[in-house]
Amino acid sequence: MLDFIARRLIAIVPVLGVVAVFVFLMLRLTPGDPAAVIAGDNATSDQIADIRTKLGLDEPIWTQFAIWISNVLQGNFGESFFFKKTVAELIAQRVEPTLALATCTLVFAVGISVPIGVMAAYRQGSLIDKAVMGFSVLGFSVPGFVIGYCLIYVFAIELGWLPVQGYVRIGVNFWQFAERMVLPSLTLSVGFVALISRITRASVLEVLNEDYIRTARAKGLSNRVVLMRHALRNAAVPILTVIGLGIAILIGGAVVTESVFGLPGLGRLTVEAVLSRDFPTIQTVILLFSVVYVVVNLLIDISYTLFDPRIRY
Amino acid sequence: MRKVLKRTLAAMVAGAILSSAGPVLAQGKVVKFVQNGNLTILDPIWTTAYVTRNHGYFIYDTLFAADENNVVKPQMVDKHEVSADKTVWTFTLRDGLEWHDGKPVTSEDCIASIKRWGARDAMGQKLMDFVKEFKEVNPKTFQMVLKEPYGLVLDSLGKPSSQVPFMMPKRVADTDPFKQIDSQIGSGPFVYMNAESKPGEKHVYTKNAKYKPRAEPASGLAGGKVVKVDRVEIIEMPDPQQQVNAIAAGEIDVIEQPPHDLIPLLKKEKGVALYNWNPLGHQFIFRMNWLQPPFNNAKIREAALLSIRQEDYLKATVGEPEFYKVCTAAFICGTPNAVNAPGDLFVKPNFEKSKALLKEAGYDGTPIVLLQSTTLPVLTNMAPVTKALLEQGGFKVDMQSMDWQTVVTRRTNKGPVGQGGWNIFHTFSVAADILNPISTSYMVANGDKAWFGWPNDPEMEKLRDAYAKETDPVKNKELAAAVQARALQTAQYGWVGQWYGPGAMRSNISGWLKAPVPVMWNIEKK
Numbered sequence: 033m034l035d036f037i038a039r040r041l042i043a044i045v046p047v048l049g050v051v052a053v054f055v056f057l058m059l060r061l062t063p064g065d066p067a068a069v070i071a072g073d074n075a076t077s078d079q080i081a082d083i084r085t086k087l088g089l090d091e092p093i094w095t096q097f098a099i100w101i102s103n104v105l106q107g108n109f110g111e112s113f114f115f116k117k118t119v120a121e122l123i124a125q126r127v128e129p130t131l132a133l134a135t136c137t138l139v140f141a142v143g144i145s146v147p148i149g150v151m152a153a154y155r156q157g158s159l160i161d162k163a164v165m166g167f168s169v170l171g172f173s174v175p176g177f178v179i180g181y182c183l184i185y186v187f188a189i190e191l192g193w194l195p196v197q198g199y200v201r202i203g204v205n206f207w208q209f210a211e212r213m214v215l216p217s218l219t220l221s222v223g224f225v226a227l228i229s230r231i232t233r234a235s236v237l238e239v240l241n242e243d244y245i246r247t248a249r250a251k252g253l254s255n256r257v258v259l260m261r262h263a264l265r266n267a268a269v270p271i272l273t274v275i276g277l278g279i280a281i282l283i284g285g286a287v288v289t290e291s292v293f294g295l296p297g298l299g300r301l302t303v304e305a306v307l308s309r310d311f312p313t314i315q316t317v318i319l320l321f322s323v324v325y326v327v328v329n330l331l332i333d334i335s336y337t338l339f340d341p342r343i344r345y
Numbered sequence: 346m347r348k349v350l351k352r353t354l355a356a357m358v359a360g361a362i363l364s365s366a367g368p369v370l371a372q373g374k375v376v377k378f379v380q381n382g383n384l385t386i387l388d389p390i391w392t393t394a395y396v397t398r399n400h401g402y403f404i405y406d407t408l409f410a411a412d413e414n415n416v417v418k419p420q421m422v423d424k425h426e427v428s429a430d431k432t433v434w435t436f437t438l439r440d441g442l443e444w445h446d447g448k449p450v451t452s453e454d455c456i457a458s459i460k461r462w463g464a465r466d467a468m469g470q471k472l473m474d475f476v477k478e479f480k481e482v483n484p485k486t487f488q489m490v491l492k493e494p495y496g497l498v499l500d501s502l503g504k505p506s507s508q509v510p511f512m513m514p515k516r517v518a519d520t521d522p523f524k525q526i527d528s529q530i531g532s533g534p535f536v537y538m539n540a541e542s543k544p545g546e547k548h549v550y551t552k553n554a555k556y557k558p559r560a561e562p563a564s565g566l567a568g569g570k571v572v573k574v575d576r577v578e579i580i581e582m583p584d585p586q587q588q589v590n591a592i593a594a595g596e597i598d599v600i601e602q603p604p605h606d607l608i609p610l611l612k613k614e615k616g617v618a619l620y621n622w623n624p625l626g627h628q629f630i631f632r633m634n635w636l637q638p639p640f641n642n643a644k645i646r647e648a649a650l651l652s653i654r655q656e657d658y659l660k661a662t663v664g665e666p667e668f669y670k671v672c673t674a675a676f677i678c679g680t681p682n683a684v685n686a687p688g689d690l691f692v693k694p695n696f697e698k699s700k701a702l703l704k705e706a707g708y709d710g711t712p713i714v715l716l717q718s719t720t721l722p723v724l725t726n727m728a729p730v731t732k733a734l735l736e737q738g739g740f741k742v743d744m745q746s747m748d749w750q751t752v753v754t755r756r757t758n759k760g761p762v763g764q765g766g767w768n769i770f771h772t773f774s775v776a777a778d779i780l781n782p783i784s785t786s787y788m789v790a791n792g793d794k795a796w797f798g799w800p801n802d803p804e805m806e807k808l809r810d811a812y813a814k815e816t817d818p819v820k821n822k823e824l825a826a827a828v829q830a831r832a833l834q835t836a837q838y839g840w841v842g843q844w845y846g847p848g849a850m851r852s853n854i855s856g857w858l859k860a861p862v863p864v865m866w867n868i869e870k871k
């Protein structure tokens with residue numbers, strides 16, 4: 033097992049190398065000059081050129097890459113062109129809302145989708161099954177920002193139960209934190225619920241036709257025990273796989289959801305950095321997202337062993 | 346186990362109630378303000394971004410400031426004198442001016458601040474061209490010695506919009522003008538709370554208890570800057586629809602400038618009032634590239650001007666006539682330098698004359714590259730109108746859509762369109778930035794050093810210099826008219842309408858001053 037984890041961790045290095053080169057080149061080759069953005073609308077070409085020199089953007093692209101990558105290898109991710117802060121500081125400030133949003137979304141998504149997926153499988157062809165499948169199609173089809181605005185209109189504006197937007201840090205006021213997480217998490221979890229419930233239904237349906245389920249029923253076990261202990265556990269591997277792959281959806285969705293709900297997280301930092309061409313920030317945040325994606329999927333791989341003893345690394 | 350769970354829950358509830366009560370009691374009256382964009386850069390000399398200028402007005406003060414009628418009045422200055430030959434200006438600071446760290450504001454701070462601003466701002470650079478030296482007479486008095494009389498000394502030092510000559514402590518103002526400052530110490534009516542401010546989330550300002558406002562009532566950016574709330578929080582909220590939802594729900598108090606298409610929603614909200622805090626408004630322009638064909642030909646530029654109808658732009662971008670004005674004066678209607686353009690120019694297009702000029706100039710039908718910004722709502726509809734009008738005037742137009750930051754980058758390219766260059770783009774200015782030929786960067790015509798489009802017209806530069814040196818307001822008005830006439834003669838650029846963007850505030854907010862900048866002193870919250 034340790035050997036497997038070590039190998040997977042080592043495999044992260046080339047992945048990050050490719051991501052680093054790709055992101056760096058993509059940013060330099062697409063139009064957009066941070067110096068022009070910084071200088072503002074009334075600046076002249078000379079002023080922009082001066083700022084470009086101060087930021088080192090007039091150096092050849094490979095020199096810029098060599099400087100950046102050697103700094104990154106030393107743990108120095110550089111300073112934001114705009115915020116007058118190191119990128120590490122910026123990320124530290126912005127990580128909490130994203131982490132909170134991702135955690136609440138996962139809790140909502142798994143908490144809702146797995147039971148309804150199991151129910152849909154157990155009652156295949158029933159109204160519940162059709163409702164779950166219908167919701168699943170809807171959840172995939174409707175963009176997150178539309179769902180967000182609908183939830184805001186109903187729960188924040190018409191009913192006034194929850195705030196429209198904003199974020200309060202968990203350490204400042206727990207209840208204000210909680211009430212501000214409900215709508216964004218629900219918004220982001222809709223697509224996730226659609227995905228996981230569909231996979232859960234399919235996996236459980238497949239398992240329910242296995243001989244050992246029939247045997248369990250013949251032994252007189254209750255439906256609950258059959259479903260939870262025998263069916264769901266054996267259907268867990270594909271569900272976990274989908275949750276792992278869904279982390280990419282979660283990251284992409286966080287960008288939109290944080291913008292709609294005014295959450296000052298990494299998703300919004302990414303949007304702000306892209307719009308202002310804040311190269312050091314974009315590069316580091318994308319590297320960070322890559323690490324998160326790879327590590328989460330490693331953890332998912334490891335968790336397979338908990339549900340299926342036949343899997344050994 | 347259940348007991349432990351119950352106790353834990355009880356402790357969480359108690360902690361949550363206590364933590365929610367604490368900050369509210371401590372903060373007093375708080376105004377939550379949403380600006381038109383994120384505040385990322387905190388150095389108002391380093392960038393011309395309006396959100397950064399607004400930040401500057403919170404924490405810094407100015408030597409002079411323009412009142413509601415655009416008359417420049419002393420602000421940090423107690424008295425000022427000018428020598429008989431108009432070359433020596435002596436400024437004496439008011440008593441009791443202090444930086445936020447408690448140190449007194451001195452002459453050397455002000456001299457360093459003027460020098461740093463003068464290195465970056467177009468109007469400051471012009472002023473510095475005339476400055477021979479600064480002399481510190483004593484800690485409260487300093488002199489600006491000019492090489493020759495300059496008519497815009499007070500207008501420059503009281504410049505209301507980007508970049509504003511804010512006064513900073515010498516140790517801060519000595520920073521290279523092309524590097525960001527790393528201190529937020531000013532002497533203004535608010536103190537920036539660095540520890541509480543989180544870029545991307547909020548910026549916090551508290552009342553500067555030591556600030557000594559002028560005795561005169563507040564007017565525009567001048568007069569007594571009396572802070573009537575305990576704290577202002579700039580909330581970073583990028584989504585305009587959410588700004589409207591949040592003010593309707595009472596979560597925020599003031600929106601700087603909601604987009605025009607959301608104004609009908611705000612009008613329906615009972616607890617929200619719209620307020621035109623910037624009565625001068627803004628002006629749209631379009632800029633042509635003098636370096637590349639076809640606009641390197643004056644006749645073809647003139648043809649473009651002849652195809653313009655301001656109202657088409659204003660209807661497409663602003664919509665409601667109460668928020669726009671057809672104005673053919675370059676220096677903003679209703680201000681001293683305003684003179685209407687001759688005939689029907691900009692009001693009624695003359696497509697036949699445009700086509701005739703194009704024929705005469707030998708326009709070969711090569712499509713002109715028009716840059717369309719799609720990310721600034723107020724600019725998005727400008728380019729399609731230009732395309733339609735110019736095509737009626739005989740041009741072929743290749744409209745290329747991109748985000749505003751790409752426009753900002755691409756317009757710096759002086760090369761041919763085939764190498765990433767351009768022919769036309771649009772932008773807009775706060776009217777206060779363009780009230781005379783010196784502050785209006787679009788009027789600069791010194792070739793490579795001019796603003797994008799790089800017009801080269803020595804005659805225009807002579808007129809601008811004459812305006813700068815003239816100290817008689819009547820003659821200045823004549824010179825401003827001559828500058829506008831020259832700009833039309835060479836078709837230097839096109840001004841395509843004046844517009845207004847009201848702010849929105851909760852009905853318990855009052856005292857928002859009329860000025861070119863949204864300022865938070867004088868504001869009350871019931």
